[in-house]
Amino acid sequence: MFGKNRVPGDAHDAPKPSRVRVPIFHVPNWLYVPWLVLKGVGRAVYWAVVALIFAAKFYWVSVPIGLLGYLTVVYGWHWAAGAAVFITGMLLVWWWQHRASFRRWLGWFYLAKWRQYVKYRPLWQPTITNVGLATSFDGDRFYPSIVNVRHDGRSDLVTARMLPGQHPQDWAKAAPRLAHTYKALSCSASTHDVKPGRVTLRFRLVDTLATTMRPFPVPAVADVRRLGVAMDEDGRIYRVSLTGHVLLAGRTGSGKASVVWSILAALAGGIADGLVQVHAFDPKGGMEFAYGKDLFHAFHYDGPDTMAGALEDLAKVVNQRADRYRGVARDHVATIAEPTIVIPIDEFASLTAYVADKKIKERINQTMAEILTKGRAVGVHVIAALQDPRKEILSYRNLFATRIALALNEESEVDMILGDNAVARGAASHLIPDTMPGIGYVMLDGRARPARVRFPYHSDNDIRALAAAHGTALGAGR
Numbered sequence: 001m002f003g004k005n006r007v008p009g010d011a012h013d014a015p016k017p018s019r020v021r022v023p024i025f026h027v028p029n030w031l032y033v034p035w036l037v038l039k040g041v042g043r044a045v046y047w048a049v050v051a052l053i054f055a056a057k058f059y060w061v062s063v064p065i066g067l068l069g070y071l072t073v074v075y076g077w078h079w080a081a082g083a084a085v086f087i088t089g090m091l092l093v094w095w096w097q098h099r100a101s102f103r104r105w106l107g108w109f110y111l112a113k114w115r116q117y118v119k120y121r122p123l124w125q126p127t128i129t130n131v132g133l134a135t136s137f138d139g140d141r142f143y144p145s146i147v148n149v150r151h152d153g154r155s156d157l158v159t160a161r162m163l164p165g166q167h168p169q170d171w172a173k174a175a176p177r178l179a180h181t182y183k184a185l186s187c188s189a190s191t192h193d194v195k196p197g198r199v200t201l202r203f204r205l206v207d208t209l210a211t212t213m214r215p216f217p218v219p220a221v222a223d224v225r226r227l228g229v230a231m232d233e234d235g236r237i238y239r240v241s242l243t244g245h246v247l248l249a250g251r252t253g254s255g256k257a258s259v260v261w262s263i264l265a266a267l268a269g270g271i272a273d274g275l276v277q278v279h280a281f282d283p284k285g286g287m288e289f290a291y292g293k294d295l296f297h298a299f300h301y302d303g304p305d306t307m308a309g310a311l312e313d314l315a316k317v318v319n320q321r322a323d324r325y326r327g328v329a330r331d332h333v334a335t336i337a338e339p340t341i342v343i344p345i346d347e348f349a350s351l352t353a354y355v356a357d358k359k360i361k362e363r364i365n366q367t368m369a370e371i372l373t374k375g376r377a378v379g380v381h382v383i384a385a386l387q388d389p390r391k392e393i394l395s396y397r398n399l400f401a402t403r404i405a406l407a408l409n410e411e412s413e414v415d416m417i418l419g420d421n422a423v424a425r426g427a428a429s430h431l432i433p434d435t436m437p438g439i440g441y442v443m444l445d446g447r448a449r450p451a452r453v454r455f456p457y458h459s460d461n462d463i464r465a466l467a468a469a470h471g472t473a474l475g476a477g478r
């Protein structure tokens with residue numbers, strides 16, 4: 001028994017061939033009746049224990065039925081029926097008067113249980129086999145078992161025990177097929193918040209981020225550590241910190257501009273006050289940022305050589321500040337004389353990877369590395385947008401504390417931007433359709449699970465209005 005290899009999954013339910021049992025020992029005639037009684041008692045105890053275990057496991061059914069049974073036996077059936085009608089009435093009143101709390105405390109629980117046995121279990125074994133997550137061992141077939149199903153109003157969360165040898169990535173790969181089978185909008189696999197060896201499949205049934213969002217109101221004070229830039233799936237404002245820089249990637253048309261404008265809009269109060277200075281770089285010729293140029297202290301779109309010079313000037317500021325702060329201050333506090341400097345760069349790879357002139361490319365890379373490593377503590381922050389994540393960017397990735405992946409073409413690109421195993425942890429940027437610009441996954445340093453968020457859309461008119469209301473007299477456009 002102890003030496004046998006056992007697979008901790010559900011074994012195949014197919015009927016086993018009947019076994020012919022050969023008597024092991026002979027019971028003498030005089031012992032036959034007591035033996036039968038002993039056997040009967042043993043069986044009764046066994047089934048009582050099994051029934052208790054089942055009753056404990058399915059307490060959400062056994063407790064109400066047990067209570068009604070108790071009332072029937074002790075007080076008679078009309079008392080039990082009366083209690084059932086009274087409790088049902090109270091539940092209806094609760095549902096009618098306060099649906100939110102009814103759902104949270106009771107409704108979602110029973111809905112999840114219902115779905116566990118009526119929706120997920122019946123199709124589980126064939127589905128799991130077809131997506132390649134079942135296994136065969138020693139002539140038997142095993143399936144990962146469903147441990148629990150929960151519901152949170154938008155998604156079903158199915159927790160399963162992985163079979164030995166499986167990796168969460170195997171489940172992440174199968175997730176789109178599972179979504180299709182269970183008619184969900186999407187499915188992601190994550191190991192966050194579950195015991196080792198388990199995986200949670202989130203079947204998204206309602207997309208709270210489906211509609212385009214209007215720009216958020218501009219806060220009067222720009223707190224670079226808590227910029228409200230997007231909405232999360234729970235309808236809460238999602239905040240990111242600029243300190244530690246922001247890396248943002250998305251294929252063309254994925255809404256990168258709306259991310260940059262959401263951050264700049266959240267900073268606009270500080271720009272107007274002179275506490276934030278924006279130095280924008282647009283290697284694509286100035287198209288992307290032009291409408292908001294009045295918000296910028298400097299606007300560079302003139303070719304790699306000029307941009308290399310401008311970056312070197314900024315690196316000088318970083319070094320001067322670092323020299324002055326050494327031993328005096330650990331963090332930068334923005335003042336009008338020494339404002340926070342924000343450097344949005346559209347198509348970061350155009351500056352760091354695609355520049356044809358080797359010398360200029362080297363200058364840019366050196367300067368960039370200097371700004372990224374030292375800028376954080378001295379109030380100089382980079383927002384780097386990227387269309388095509390490639391290997392060259394990997395060396396920079398860890399210098400960005402906030403990483404955002406909008407729609408990307410391939411799974412490998414998601415891990416490249418958000419970090420290894422991001423897909424396994426639930427980031428599914430490669431599955432965001434073209435029809436959902438502005439939706440992405442955000443990974444913050446120190447957080448285990450990426451968040452799915454939507455950024456508000458800033459039309460050209462919104463950007464013009466933002467620049468008109470918060471631009472400075474020193475704006476690059478004046």
Ligand SMILES: Nc1ncnc2c1ncn2[C@@H]1O[C@H](COP(=O)(O)OP(=O)(O)OP(=O)(O)O)[C@@H](O)[C@H]1O
Pocket residue numbers: 212213250251252253254255256257258387437438439454455456457458
């Ligand atoms: N947050 C958003 N919400 C809804 N729609 C959006 C959002 N952002 C962008 N869009 C729509 O998607 C289109 C493309 O967006 P955008 O130009 O920002 O993408 P991009 O990633 O910057 O593209 P490119 O790499 O080509 O510059 C926009 O014209 C707009 O119609």
